Amino acid sequence: MEWYIYLAHLGAGIFLTNGVPHSVNGISGHRFQTPFASPRGVGESSPLVNVIWGMVNFAIGCVLLFLVGNFTGGLNMDTSVFVLGVFLCAVGLSLHFGRVRNR
16 A cells, blocks of 8 residues: 555544544533634634534544545554554643643
8 A cells, every 4th residue: 555545544543533622622512722712722712613623623534534545444554553643643632732721
């Protein structure tokens, strides 16, 4: 498989993981950080902005996962790269939001 397909599947894990906190906070009616707030990534956006931002992340993640290459689940390189993207994003978000939310 071409290298860019693995890169797309890594990105899919990142986008799908990033969609979770925005969607959950938005659906719960809570304000939460987005790139559109001021200051960027630190200020909080409305629940509606978070729901929309979360859904955009899910859409991009699904496109990267299912429309770039031929993703096959199981114990293989596709899944490993996808899970690596999920892991890296989850760790990065936990560090970022831990700093921002505990100011």
